[in-house]
Amino acid sequence: MNNALAQYGVLLGLAVGTVGLVLSLYAAARALGRARRESGKDVPATSGRLARDPVWVRYHARYYGYALLFLAFDMEMAYMYPWAVVYKQEGLVALLDMGVFLAILFLGLLYGWSQGALRRQ
Amino acid sequence: MAVITLQTFFIALFGIAALWFGVVVFRTSSMMRSALALLFSQTALGAMFLAMQAEFLGVLQIMMMATEMSIMAIFMVMFMMDPGGLGEMDMTHQKRLSIAAGVIGALAVSGVALFAHWGPTATVAPAAAEQIRGLGTELLGRSMIIFETAGVTILTAMIAATAVAMPVLQRKKTS
Amino acid sequence: MIAGARAGTVSGLRRLTAAAMARDLHAIIVPGPEVARARGLDIESAGLQIAATPRHANVLLLVGPVPRELGDAVIVLYAQMMRPRAIFSLGASATPSPLPHADVTADLSQSGLLDGVTRLRSAFSRGAFRLGVSDFDAPALQIRIEYTCPMHPEVVQDQPGSCPKCGMNLVPREASASAEPHHGAEHATPPEYTCPMHPEIVQGEPGSCPKCGMNLVPREAGSADEHAQGHQDADMDHGDMGFMSMVEVTKDLPRSPDGLPMDWIEVPFGPFFPGLPGGLLLTLTLDGDGIAKARAQSLVGGSGALPASGMGAADFVEHLSASDPLAPICYRLLACRTLEAAAGQAPDEEILRGRIAAMERERIASHLGWLALFARQIGFGWLLRRAASLQLQFLHADIKQVMALSPALQALIKRLQRTPLLKSRTAGIGRMVPDTVLRGPVARATGVGDDARSRDKTCSTLGFTAVSRDRGDALARLHVRLDETRHSLALIKAAGAIVLPTPVDIGVISGKGEAAVETPRGEARLQLTLDNGRVIDARLDTPSTHHLDLVAPLLEQQELGDGLTTVASLDLSPWEVVQ
Amino acid sequence: MRIAVVLGFLFAGAYLVAVLEARLATGRLRLAAPGWAAMALLGRESVVPRQPDRLFFETAPALLLIAALLAAAVLPLAPGLFITNLATGALFVNAALAYVLVALLMAGWGPDGAYALIGGWRFLGQLIAYSMLIVMPITAVAMRAESLLTTDIVASQTGLWNILYQPLGFVLFFIAAMGVAFLPPFDLPSAEGELAGGVTSEYTGVRLAVFRLGRLVLVITLSAATVVFYLGGWLGPVLPPWAWSAVKILAVSATMLLIGHYLPRIREAHLLAWCWKLGIPLALLNIFIVGVMVLVWP
Amino acid sequence: MSPDLLTALIVGAGLFGIGLYGALSQTNLVMIMMGVELILAGALVNLVAFWRFLHPESYAGQMFVLIVMTVMAVEMAVGFGVAIARFRARGSVEMEEARELKG
Structure with a gap:
């Protein structure tokens, strides 16, 4: 039990350590001097033009048909991993069981495909 | 015997992080920040599950929510008036009622948690590898019908979402 | 010492990083890498890496004098580079006005480049840091803060406050300082009038739109760039609304084909965009990553005007040849031919053949240069390097070298025809139908076999046949150009020698002349009037002038990447555009 | 100690990937080039664009690096040579890689x-495409x-590597890994x-x-994942296990770069x-084929 | 009872409260869905805590968690589908406007 918790601790430590590494790199760079504030320097670079308008606008993502199907389809992996682990031991039952499950999901995919969800809108 | 162990500390730490990110969701006017705050709230929950030694569920939560909440972010940006939050627009109504409802709800549930008799608590959780196997056996055993029903639910959702969302004209053109 | 050094004493870690910077040079090239290659410069073998954005560059490499219209853009590039930054000028000592003097200057040649890079390295390692640096500033970079409503972009004022239409807080926005302040009754620049439905209609006085008859609405002159075009419905009136309604906000927005009304943003792609020829400014109105509207213009195109006193024949040839750095020999040939036509002279057959060989050699080099540019656009690393190095070898090759290079070129062509993903990347993109304004490979990709060379007697005797494909898309244009390079090799072989066109002595004559040359981009025509041996009037008609106008309709509703591929596949030369 | 060795390996691998990347970009093999480039970047100015979402702008590079390192943390280089050995390792790789998306x-x-x-x-569109194929x-x-x-996954390949046992899965995974x-x-x-550089x-x-370091570590991580899942991890004759891992991981990284x-x-x-x-129908087919094979010929 | 269970349950209650506030106070369909997600997240915490501290031997508890996660995904898919349809029809996903336009 403690073994598992210790491993999570290592992972947490790795993440924190990485943050430390990045911060120390930033500190080294800061030691070499700050960036001068000059006009035009901090405007996002658009190949030689100053495009100053904010671009945070309602963005038309053309893949939303895929995204809708993905949201639902993605859920299948939650069931598939535990199933995969016991697959060999359960044998044919597992194959049929998951076969039915995946067939059901695949039907949804086919429906989406037939309705034009699987393309750029 | 209420001892504050390291485990409790981390459960509380990630719990507080989840709550804090949850509050941020409704306190920022940038839609992107709002969506990613929800993401990190869910990630913190996943970490909390890990601290509770539900390894499979924790990792699953961390993984699923990253992609699902990112997709939520794009939909937020698609459909909100001012996704950058530059206008500091107020998008709420019946604020007082909602706060009251939220507080009362939270208090009521915590009250139940505090005063209910939960009985003895288990101190030892099964090992992580065992959990996955156990869940797998459960899926293929007693819960098989539940599992297949979940499949049907997902299918329904896919059909419903597609049927509602895809434009009618295009639907006639394809297939 | 470099003008764009960082502030600080030179010691310890700073010395080490300065040494590192001298070994890690990333250049952003003005006007563009394709011009540098067409002038025979091998930038990468000289140790400079080509950067895609000024953010990642520390060297501003100026190849030749900077055209006046690019001045502001170059200033912006320099301002957006990180210190320490250096200006490296090849073949010109002057930089556009407020820029500091070039830190390193060298001849416009490969040896000059190599020598300059060496000096650049030492300038970096010695002068990347120094005390007392001054900020760079220029009028082109000045900004003014104005306040606007996020939902009603037509509401613009100089003071913070709330929107009169919806009551939202106004948000600050930057505008270029040269534009007129929005508040205040008098306008220094008169307002201009535009049609809400056809933003391309702009005129000085009120009236109705010639296209749809709607009344034109006033707009601040010069403000067009700052507003996304979708927002210009200035007569939206919902002043009486109780709360802010998104239904109202979105109801007048233009809609995409899938029916969702989204915000459009106007994004410049150019004049120094990697994957597009330098000097070409493509302004795309983007709806997500789809192109809603496009506008293409050349910042470096000439007006074609000659000095009032005219020009001597030899000067004119040089002038025309220098006008397009991407196809100098073809324009030199065009000038020579037209002068000869005006004078009624013709060189002997040997020279004619040699000239054709020179033109075909340039065609090969130009098509290879296009391949490199196209490869950069579609992210094909191997092709970029291979085509660029072949181009440099072909550029000044004599007949023997051309023949020696021939197998390598054939291998490249064969390889491209077998490359997976290339077909799917280009097929169906930018499809065009046969049209009279199309010329050159673009026209021949639509199935029209028109080629100025097939009207040329010498070409016919050398065994020329025009190639054509009929799909009309980017793939067809690629194939036409590949086939053409093959044919060009055959023509050069048949011609036997390469002779650069030089003007024959036409004497002091008057008259008119007309000629056409099939440049790598299509047929260019020149009409000129001679007066006592001086050229007093010249009318140039070039392929890119016509192709540039096709860009806007062609790009609409394409995906961004596909749209850029379309533009790249047209092989526009902004230099030859006549404005 | 064990952790330091693995991390050292990862960063050394990232350096070699950078060398190869520079070789492909410039045509010249210079071993010191990435080192100088990193040093030069340290010395250059680093500006924050005006009116940014500063929090996001600053978090993204670090998050990319963390995601790549955490994914690598569950991949063993040799028996006993790993940072952690989670019981849900194969799932955890996915979870960590999902944050590459968040960073971008x-x-x-x-x-x-x-x-x-x-x-x-x-x-995000790209993730929707490749995610299922991972x-x-x-x-x-x-x-x-x-x-x-x-570690069990590597051990299961003792007789026959997965690249031969389930080649279809390998192809799909390899393509998707390049997508990640x-x-x-x-x-x-x-x-x-x-x-013009997009997110960078x-x-x-x-x-x-x-940011570039994160990307390079990510390439190494994905190569390591490919090796662990399909190329038998540390398994191989003659050479010591860690050497096999190193050789395979670098070979996979090189292949990825060369293909591109x-x-x-x-x-x-x-x-x-x-x-x-x-892709998804093929991935389902792959699961079915493997399902039958596991029952028939374990 | 163990402090761990109590902490987890209080976190669950807190998430429930925040989610409830969000779902009630927001005017926008997508934001309301975020509130619902938080409520469901609160349920997730409770379920995991119950499994861990009360019935670690029974995997039906974990099964519940998976089902709640599925519900979250399904809710999002359908919710966004509706949002797209509304936006296409009206140009808005504001619930307030929906009501006013109807009545």
Whole structure:
């Protein structure tokens, strides 16, 4: 039990350590001097033009048909991993069981495909 | 015997992080920040599950929510008036009622948690590898019908979402 | 010492990083890498890496004098580079006005480049840091803060406050300082009038739109760039609304084909965009990553005007040849031919053949240069390097070298025809139908076999046949150009020698002349009037002038990447555009 | 100690990937080039664009690096040579890699620049395309190993490597892995010819250095994942286990980079369509085939 | 009872409260869905805590968690589908406007 918790601790430590590494790199760079504030320097670079308008606008993502199907389809992996682990031991039952499950999901995919969800809108 | 162990500390730490990110969701006017705050709230929950030694569920939560909440972010940006939050627009109504409802709800549930008799608590959780196997056996055993029903639910959702969302004209053109 | 050094004493870690910077040079090239290659410069073998954005560059490499219209853009590039930054000028000592003097200057040649890079390295390692640096500033970079409503972009004022239409807080926005302040009754620049439905209609006085008859609405002159075009419905009136309604906000927005009304943003792609020829400014109105509207213009195109006193024949040839750095020999040939036509002279057959060989050699080099540019656009690393190095070898090759290079070129062509993903990347993109304004490979990709060379007697005797494909898309244009390079090799072989066109002595004559040359981009025509041996009037008609106008309709509703591929596949030369 | 060795290996591998990348870009093999480049980036200015989402802008490079390192943390290089050995290792790799997406979305949104923004949203589309092709082949691998432990997965390949046992899964996973690392031809979010650098276009100086480091570690991580899941991990004759891991991981990284060098960038619409209309059915087929094989011929 | 269980349950209650506030106070369909997600997240915490501290031997508890996660995904898919349809029809996903336009 403690073994598992210790491993999570290592992972947490790795993440924190990485943050430390990045911060120390930033500190080294800061030691070499700050960036001068000059006009035009901090405007996002658009190949030689100053495009100053904010671009945070309602963005038309053309893949939303895929995204809708993905949201639902993605859920299948939650069931598939535990199933995969016991697959060999359960044998044919597992194959049929998951076969039915995946067939059901695949039907949804086919429906989406037939309705034009699987393309750029 | 209420001892504050390291485990409790981390459960509380990630719990507080989840709550804090949850509050941020409704306190920022940038839609992107709002969506990613929800993401990190869910990630913190996943970490909390890990601290509770539900390894499979924790990792699953961390993984699923990253992609699902990112997709939520794009939909937020698609459909909100001012996704950058530059206008500091107020998008709420019946604020007082909602706060009251939220507080009362939270208090009521915590009250139940505090005063209910939960009985003895288990101190030892099964090992992580065992959990996955156990869940797998459960899926293929007693819960098989539940599992297949979940499949049907997902299918329904896919059909419903597609049927509602895809434009009618295009639907006639394809297939 | 470099003008764009960082502030600080030179010691310890700073010395080490300065040494590192001298070994890690990333250049952003003005006007563009394709011009540098067409002038025979091998930038990468000289140790400079080509950067895609000024953010990642520390060297501003100026190849030749900077055209006046690019001045502001170059200033912006320099301002957006990180210190320490250096200006490296090849073949010109002057930089556009407020820029500091070039830190390193060298001849416009490969040896000059190599020598300059060496000096650049030492300038970096010695002068990347120094005390007392001054900020760079220029009028082109000045900004003014104005306040606007996020939902009603037509509401613009100089003071913070709330929107009169919806009551939202106004948000600050930057505008270029040269534009007129929005508040205040008098306008220094008169307002201009535009049609809400056809933003391309702009005129000085009120009236109705010639296209749809709607009344034109006033707009601040010069403000067009700052507003996304979708927002210009200035007569939206919902002043009486109780709360802010998104239904109202979105109801007048233009809609995409899938029916969702989204915000459009106007994004410049150019004049120094990697994957597009330098000097070409493509302004795309983007709806997500789809192109809603496009506008293409050349910042470096000439007006074609000659000095009032005219020009001597030899000067004119040089002038025309220098006008397009991407196809100098073809324009030199065009000038020579037209002068000869005006004078009624013709060189002997040997020279004619040699000239054709020179033109075909340039065609090969130009098509290879296009391949490199196209490869950069579609992210094909191997092709970029291979085509660029072949181009440099072909550029000044004599007949023997051309023949020696021939197998390598054939291998490249064969390889491209077998490359997976290339077909799917280009097929169906930018499809065009046969049209009279199309010329050159673009026209021949639509199935029209028109080629100025097939009207040329010498070409016919050398065994020329025009190639054509009929799909009309980017793939067809690629194939036409590949086939053409093959044919060009055959023509050069048949011609036997390469002779650069030089003007024959036409004497002091008057008259008119007309000629056409099939440049790598299509047929260019020149009409000129001679007066006592001086050229007093010249009318140039070039392929890119016509192709540039096709860009806007062609790009609409394409995906961004596909749209850029379309533009790249047209092989526009902004230099030859006549404005 | 063990952790330090693994981390040292990862960073050394990232350095070699950088050398190879520079070789492909410039045509010259210079071992010191990435070192000088990193040093130079440290010395250059690093600006934050005006009016950015500063939090996102600053978090993204670090998050990319953390995601790549955490994913690598569960991949063993040799028996006993790993950072952690989680019971859900194969799943954890997925979970960590999902945050690559989050980092890129932040990097795209943060600077409020058009090129970066489009790059960020493009990567979300890319994730929707490749994600299933990461998950489903790993499921098939787990079926054979009867475990999500990465060490068990390597051990299950003792007789026959998974690349031979389930070649279809390997191909799908390999392609998807290149998609995760946004390597050419899947470099849609950072495309040079389309977005002038995309998500990286506003990063400068030391922030760019961290971003590039994250990307390089990500490439090594994905190669290591490919090796663990399909190429038998440390298994192999003669050489010591860690050497086999090193050789295989570097070979896979080199292959990934070389493939991208000889191909043009894929179109986003095609990527999505191919992954969903061809990739997912093939991945399901792969699961079915492996399912039958596991029962018939374990 | 163990402090761990109590902490987890209080976190669950807190998430429930925040989610409830969000779902009631927001005017926008997508934001309301975020509130619902938080409520469901609160349920997730409770379920995991119950499994861990009360019935670690029964995997039906974990099964519940998976089902709640599925519900979250399904809710999002359908919710966004509706949002797209509304936006296409009206140009808005504001619930307030929906009501006013109807009545």
